[in-house]
Amino acid sequence: MGNRKAPRPPINNRCLVTFRGTVVSVADRVTHQLRSGQHSYAAVRSLPEVWIVDPEGHELRFCDETLDECRAGHEIVIVGDRTADRVLAMRNLSTARTCLSATVSDLPVTGSHVFTIICLCVSLASMTWFVTMMLFGEPSYRDSFWEDLGRTLS
Structure with a gap:
C-alpha cells in the first residue's frame, strides 16, 4: 500500500x-x-x-x-x-x-445583503445629520441674520 x-x-x-x-x-x-x-x-x-x-x-x-x-x-x-x-x-x-445560462446568476442577493444595505443607509444618514448639526447648529435655535446684526449694532 x-x-x-x-x-x-x-x-x-x-x-x-x-x-x-x-x-x-x-x-x-x-x-x-x-x-x-x-x-x-x-x-x-x-x-x-x-x-x-x-x-x-x-x-x-x-x-x-x-x-x-x-x-x-x-x-x-x-x-x-x-x-x-x-x-x-x-x-x-x-x-x-x-x-x-439563465440558471447562472451574476450576483446572488440574499436577505443579509438587503439588511446590510439598509444598515449602511441609516448609518450614513445619521452621520450626515450629526455633521450638519455640528457645523450649523439646530435650525430652531439659530438667529436670523437681521436679529444677529441688530444685537451687534445695539
Whole structure:
C-alpha cells in the first residue's frame, strides 16, 4: 500500500468541463409544442443544436439556449456542468460575446445583503445629520441674520 492521496472533490460537488472548437453545423430543434383547443393557438419553443469540432477532430453535439449566437465557422468555448449535463456559459471568440445560462446568476442577493444595505443607509444618514448639526447648529435655535446684526449694532 502506497501513500496515495485521494483526489479532491470539486467545489460544491460540481465537475465543470470546457470544450473549445469550431462550429460546423447549427440547427433549431423543436423541444415543446403547445396547442390550444379549437382556437388553433400554438406556442413552439426551439433550442439551437450546435455541432463543433475540437482541435483533435472529434465532433461534439450541444443543445442549449445559450448557443443561439453561434454560426458555422465561429470559434467558441463552452463551459458545462458534467453532473447536470447542461451548458453554463458560452464564449464566442469570433464575435467576442459571452452568453450565460439563465440558471447562472451574476450576483446572488440574499436577505443579509438587503439588511446590510439598509444598515449602511441609516448609518450614513445619521452621520450626515450629526455633521450638519455640528457645523450649523439646530435650525430652531439659530438667529436670523437681521436679529444677529441688530444685537451687534445695539
